[in-house]
Amino acid sequence: MNILIFGPNGSGKGTQGALLMDRYGVAHIESGAVFRQHVGSGTDLGKKAKEYMERGELVPDEITIPMILDILGKQGDKGWLLDGFPRNMEQARKLHEALTGAGMHLDYVVEILLPRETAKKRIMGRRLCANNNNHPNNIHIDAIKPAGDRCRVCGGALSARADDQNEEAINKRHDIYYDENSGTLAAAHYFKKIAAQDGKTTYIELDGSGSIDHIRATLLAQLH
Numbered sequence: 001m002n003i004l005i006f007g008p009n010g011s012g013k014g015t016q017g018a019l020l021m022d023r024y025g026v027a028h029i030e031s032g033a034v035f036r037q038h039v040g041s042g043t044d045l046g047k048k049a050k051e052y053m054e055r056g057e058l059v060p061d062e063i064t065i066p067m068i069l070d071i072l073g074k075q076g077d078k079g080w081l082l083d084g085f086p087r088n089m090e091q092a093r094k095l096h097e098a099l100t101g102a103g104m105h106l107d108y109v110v111e112i113l114l115p116r117e118t119a120k121k122r123i124m125g126r127r128l129c130a131n132n133n134n135h136p137n138n139i140h141i142d143a144i145k146p147a148g149d150r151c152r153v154c155g156g157a158l159s160a161r162a163d164d165q166n167e168e169a170i171n172k173r174h175d176i177y178y179d180e181n182s183g184t185l186a187a188a189h190y191f192k193k194i195a196a197q198d199g200k201t202t203y204i205e206l207d208g209s210g211s212i213d214h215i216r217a218t219l220l221a222q223l224h
């Protein structure tokens with residue numbers, strides 16, 4: 001089982017991705033996490049990638065594409081959920097080429113749809129509970145609004161993560177994601193076309209504007 005997941009920063013992609021991993025027992029290959037590991041352990045690749053990551057830019061394709069294709073080639077039979085790759089057309093084409101060359105195909109491609117302004121508000125509205133990272137609080141989402149200025153679950157103190165408040169960085173990432181000509185949405189639509197033709201890939205468009213539980217239920221109902 002091979003799955004791709006697309007969704008802008010702020011769309012709940014991580015949460016829905018976890019559901020897919022649980023359900024199919026596939027490996028999670030998250031490009032951002034792979035890069036962070038390289039940076040953390042100071043590899044040559046990490047040294048090259050670091051400056052781009054810090055600027056919120058894509059790491060160049062000549063580094064990213066072989067790195068991800070190499071990891072995919074080392075996976076076992078269970079398959080994988082690929083998250084954060086591809087993010088542009090070049091990456092999309094190279095992934096398709098590699099899969100076709102290896103006689104593999106994608107089983108599912110999930111695209112979480114969320115308007116850009118909503119995604120930005122969600123990120124900026126996120127609040128962290130001092131007692132528990134998993135207590136959801138967001139000043140812009142009615143279902144999980146904090147209780148005044150305290151955690152809605154336990155009453156703990158709340159704070160905002162600094163990079164969640166960096167509007168310029170959020171805009172930069174969203175510029176790449178919402179670019180339908182050569183960016184991440186272009187990559188998603190490229191696979192949408194392939195899915196419509198190959199008869200093997202199910203393309204799921206998931207409305208990301210509801211609650212986490214609602215999105216989860218909608219996703220589950222479309223898996224076979």
Ligand code: ADP
Nearest residue numbers: 009031032035052053057058059064084085087
């Ligand atoms: P974010 O959503 O904040 O961009 P990620 O954790 O997905 O976070 O990725 C962190 C960084 O790693 C990105 O900002 C980018 O520099 C790099 N990166 C991740 N995936 C890719 C990719 N497919 N192509 C190029 N660079 C990538």
